[in-house]
C-alpha cells in the first residue's frame with residue numbers, strides 16, 4: 205500500500221499551494237524540499253525579499269523627494285543597510301514560517317532533503333524511498349547567465365538576483381544586464397538607495413512583451429528617477445576583480461566598437477531557466493520541451509502516468525501566481541475533480557514606483573491577428589488621488605477592447621497600486637465583460653481605480669477628466 209496519495213517535489217508557490225489544496229481535498233500529502241525553509245524562490249530569494257527592499261527604498265525616496273513638499277521638514281533618513289537587510293530577512297522569516305504553520309494545520313508532511321524519482325510512485329530522499337500514488341514535480345527555476353559572464357554571489361561583485369538581494373554594501377556604481385522585470389525592480393531599489401545604475405539591454409525596449417507605449421512610458425519614468433539605459437547593446441563579457449568589474453558591450457548599431465562600463469557591482473538579470481537537476485527525469489523517461497521544461501498536457505500530466513509537473517519548471521510565464529493556480533488545479537485533477545487555469549488572464553506586475561501591470565493580449569498582438577480594436581486610455585494626470593500622492597506624472601490606464609463587441613481583451617496600467625488595480629480588469633475579462641460594464645460600475649472617489657473607469661469610458665463616448 206502507498207504511504208502517500210501525493211508527493212510533491214519542491215515547496216515554492218506551486219508546490220506548497222498544491223500540497224495544501226491536496227490535503228484539503230482529503231489526499232495524504234507530503235512535500236519534499238531541500239531548502240532550509242519553505243516557500244521556494246518566491247519567498248526566500250524572489251518576490252518577497254525584493255518587495256521588502258522596494259518598499260524600504262521607496263520610503264527613502266519619499267522622504268528625500270516629497271516630504272518637504274508635504275510640509276514634513278527635517279533631516280532625511282540615512283541608509284542603515286545592515287538593518288534594511290535584517291528587516292527584509294524578518295519579512296522572509298514571517299512568510300516562510302507561515303507556510304510551515306499551514307503545513308501543520310493541514311497535516312502536510314515536510315520531507316526534508318532533495319528528492320529524486322526512482323520510478324513512477326517512488327520518490328527517494330537520502331537513503332529512504334517513499335511510495336506514493338502520484339508525484340507532482342514543482343522544482344521551479346534558477347537564474348540563467350550569459351556566456352562570458354561568471355556569477356559569484358559570495359564575492360558580491362558579479363551577482364544574480366539572489367546575490368543582489370544580499371549585497372555586503374550599497375554599491376556606488378551598479379550595472380544591470382537585462383531590462384526585464386527583475387533587473388528593473390532591483391535596479392530601482394539601488395538607484396533609490398544612492399547607486400548610479402546603468403541598465404544594459406539587448407532589445408530596443410524595456411520589458412519585452414509589453415506594448416510599445418507602455419515600454420516607452422515606463423522607461424521615461426525610470427530615467428527621470430535616475431536610471432541610465434544603454435539599449436540595443438550586446439554584452440560580450442565581464443572582467444571582474446575582487447572589488448570591481450568592467451562590463452564590455454557593443455551596440456547593434458556599432459557592433460565593432462567595444463564599449464566598457466566600470467561597476468562596483470554587476471547584476472546579471474538575463475532571465476531564469478527551469479530547474480530539474482538531480483530529479484532523475486531521464487531515467488524515468490519524462491519528456492522535455494526543446495527549452496528544457498518538463499512537457500505536460502493541459503491537465504499538467506507528464507508522459508508518465510501518475511507524474512505531474514507545474515510552475516516554473518513547465519511552459520508558461522515564470523510567475524508565482526501562475527505556479528499557485530497550477531498547484532491548485534493539479535490537486536483538483538488528482539482528486540478526480542476538474543482543474544482549470546485560464547492562461548489568457550494571468551496578470552504581470554512590475555513592482556517599481558509607479559507599478560506597471562498588464563493582463564491579456566497586447567495591442568500589437570491583437571492587431572497582428574487582424575482584430576479591429578477600440579482603445580481607451582486615461583492619464584493619471586486627470587486622477588485627483590494620484591496627484592495627491594505625487595504619482596500622477598507619466599502614468600496611464602489603457603484598456604483594449606473588441607471594436608464590435610466592446611469586450612475587454614487586454615489592459616495595461618502604469619500608476620500607483622497598478623498591481624492591485626489590474627484585478628478589476630482580470631475579473632472583467634474572466635466574466636467576458638465589456639468596457640461599458642466597467643464604465644457603468646460606480647467607482648469610489650477619490651481612488652486610483654477611477655482611472656480604470658475613465659479608461660473604460662474612453663472606450664465609449666469619452667472620459668470625463670481628460
Ligand code: FAD
Pocket residue numbers: 213214215216217218219236237238239243244245246247249250251252254317318319320342343344345365366386479481482483514515516517522523524525526527555
Ligand atoms: P520555486 O519557487 O522556484 O520553488 C521550487 C522549490 O523546489 C525550491 O525551493 C527548490 O529548493 C525546490 N527543489 C528543486 N528541486 C528539488 C528536489 N529535487 N528536491 C527537493 N526540493 C527541490 N513572481 C511573481 O509572480 N511576482 C513577483 O513579484 C516575483 N518577483 C520575483 C523576484 C525575483 C528576484 C525572482 C528571482 C523571482 C520573482 N518571481 C516573481 C518569480 C517567482 O519567484 C517564481 O515564478 C516562483 O517562485 C515559481 O514557483 P515554483 O513553485 O514553480 O518554483
